[in-house]
Amino acid sequence: MAGADAVSESPLDRVADFPAIPAGWAYLDTAATAQKPQVVIDAIARAYGETYATVHRGVYQRSADMTVAYEAARAKVARFIGATTSDEIVFVRGATEGINLVAQCWAATQLKSGDRILLSMLEHHSNIVPWQMAAERVGAAIDVLPLTADHRIDLDAMERILTPQHKLVALAHVSNVLGSVLDAKRATDLAHGVGAKILLDGCQAVPRIAVDVAAIGCDFYVFSGHKLYGPTGIGVLWGRGEFLAQMPPYQGGGSMIDRVTFAKTTYAPPPGRFEAGTPHIVGALGLAAAIDYVEGIGLDRIHAHETALVRDARAALASLNSVRLFGPEDSAGIVSFAVEGVHPHDVGTILDEGRVAIRAGHHCAQPLMEVLGVDATARASFAVYNGPQDIEALVKGVERVTRIFG
Structure with missing residues (x-):
């Protein structure tokens, strides 16, 4: 996977700190609200x-x-x-x-x-x-x-x-x-x-x-x-x-x-x-x-980790012909995308069946949606508890979306 070395350079692996994230669940909606570590x-x-x-x-x-x-x-x-x-x-x-x-x-x-x-x-x-x-x-x-x-x-x-x-x-x-x-x-x-x-x-x-x-x-x-x-x-x-x-x-x-x-x-x-x-x-x-x-973790480490995850996610999603990406290559922890011919709510529902949680909608930014020329987008957002396995689950889910909708 492109950018995997960048992720491995700054591993955080803090998922164990978050009791609300069970094994095998990819929580990719931190831009909406972050999960809480046990210390909080x-x-x-x-x-x-x-x-x-x-x-x-x-x-x-x-x-x-x-x-x-x-x-x-x-x-x-x-x-x-x-x-x-x-x-x-x-x-x-x-x-x-x-x-x-x-x-x-x-x-x-x-x-x-x-x-x-x-x-x-x-x-x-x-x-x-x-x-x-x-x-x-x-x-x-x-x-x-x-x-x-x-x-x-x-x-x-x-x-x-x-x-x-x-x-x-x-x-x-x-x-x-x-x-x-x-x-x-x-x-x-x-x-x-x-x-x-x-x-x-x-x-x-x-x-x-x-x-x-x-x-x-x-x-x-x-x-x-x-x-x-x-x-x-x-x-x-x-x-x-x-x-x-x-x-x-x-x-x-x-x-x-x-x-x-x-x-x-x-x-x-x-x-x-x-x-x-x-x-x-x-x-x-x-x-x-x-x-x-x-x-305690350090914002520099957090930023490096999330930037590397974004780089990997964008590269993997860009390899799918039906996916359109929004935003700059060096975005901070957030990847918005659309799957051609599929409403983002359907994307989110199918991903949820695979235990991947993303946000789908206009994200309280309707004027921006108009600029982008869409009604809504799917959005994956990363945090200290995410890793390459979450990107793999996301991409696998999007591939399933494309198969279901042809």
Whole structure:
């Protein structure tokens, strides 16, 4: 198999760490959600079963201990993405909520009629719809970047399109469909060159490549914990402190206040201002455990491993005449494809019969599907628990698809 040597150079073989992956099951849907290693499951069980208490409120020792652990998780996230202070880390339910928070609390208050927002053709719906809602609210307009021939965001076009009227740019760091990696530093420099702020959707990036928001220079960065081998219901919004301080609260309730009277309420400084109510305490601790797990392996090793798997998978699928591949050759952990004359849902169903789990559909990226000229694609996405045997199972399944459909 082409590229097999590259895979063998960086073997991870971590499937034993994941109790939900039985022998002989090829789980290739990590771009949707990652399976959880036992250490994360243990951290969640311990937090609920041995050390659970509320945070920021109780004067008793266990509450104080849990508060320390919760804030230590925030500090761990800050270090993981290169933030200068944990006060810039807002815990949210996921990247979707993080983007909506910026759209409602920054864009809808800082933008005005005639301003422009710049997106790209490959964005997830969560990085399109919130900006449409904000634009409609203030009378702003949205422009869309095209893709290059190999399905990357076209930054040369971005350089041509940007004007001083553009106040916000929002782009995927790694495409959830194509796996194409954005040159985030160049995109940031281009945005700042016209005075625009930039938000990066890092959902597919943080599990696969090292992220340093300080080095990138962006203004906002979001990601979800469940794609990083952590639990669902927890995500991160990082924002520059000066911008978070400008933003009004997203929701009202407990914890996010300074003082409440019926005459007037004043709000806590960030990040507390944006964390109304009892937070997902155990989710934050589970996310911290997931970060420890990933850092214990090393993101460089993970990226090398997934890149080699992508190379092998693309080579093997390309050898089948009926398969059309999408995205660049060096995509980060994701391979999207179509089988001629077969709907991706049928591909996914037949693969499932062979114990291969992939994603089939529009992947919450309908504008991108239109650009690709298809209604949907099949998508295989890799992680630390995948190996050459999963590619073999995938290819065997696709060969069976072609036999069944002629």
